[in-house]
Amino acid sequence: MSRRSIYAEGFGHKNPIPAACRIGSMLYSGSIQGTDPATGVYGASIERQCELMFDHVRRIVAAGGGSLADIVKMTVWMRDREQRAALNAAWLRAFPDPEDRPARHTMKADLDGDKLIECDFIAVLQAGSAA
Numbered sequence: 001m002s003r004r005s006i007y008a009e010g011f012g013h014k015n016p017i018p019a020a021c022r023i024g025s026m027l028y029s030g031s032i033q034g035t036d037p038a039t040g041v042y043g044a045s046i047e048r049q050c051e052l053m054f055d056h057v058r059r060i061v062a063a064g065g066g067s068l069a070d071i072v073k074m075t076v077w078m079r080d081r082e083q084r085a086a087l088n089a090a091w092l093r094a095f096p097d098p099e100d101r102p103a104r105h106t107m108k109a110d111l112d113g114d115k116l117i118e119c120d121f122i123a124v125l126q127a128g129s130a131a
Contacts, residue, residue, distance in 0.1 A: 079117070
């Protein structure tokens with residue numbers, strides 16, 4: 001199996017790294033933030049950054065050949081964990097079924113600039129999805 005870099009329209013890093021990497025059925029993302037896909041500017045509020053971050057997650061996992069249903073683990077870093085209500089609201093929109101949600105770990109982090117939240121994910125893609 002060969003490694004394949006995954007890029008998603010509207011999302012990119014400042015450094016020369018892909019949005020995610022896939023080998024076989026495994027898809028691992030890099031850091032995903034709540035930036036506007038057209039401008040690259042962070043959302044003005046934690047709610048907006050959460051919405052934008054999950055939109056990027058959807059596009060990145062789709063570019064890798066999967067969907068939100070393939071995500072098995074998300075790790076989230078927040079500047080202020082007291083703002084988890086905004087994260088949980090976006091989480092519940094993405095994963096409404098309590099019997100069908102990935103694992104999640106949320107940690108406090110010293111995030112730079114206007115970044116209030118970021119995440120990464122691990123997905124196990126279903127057999128037959130684009131390699």
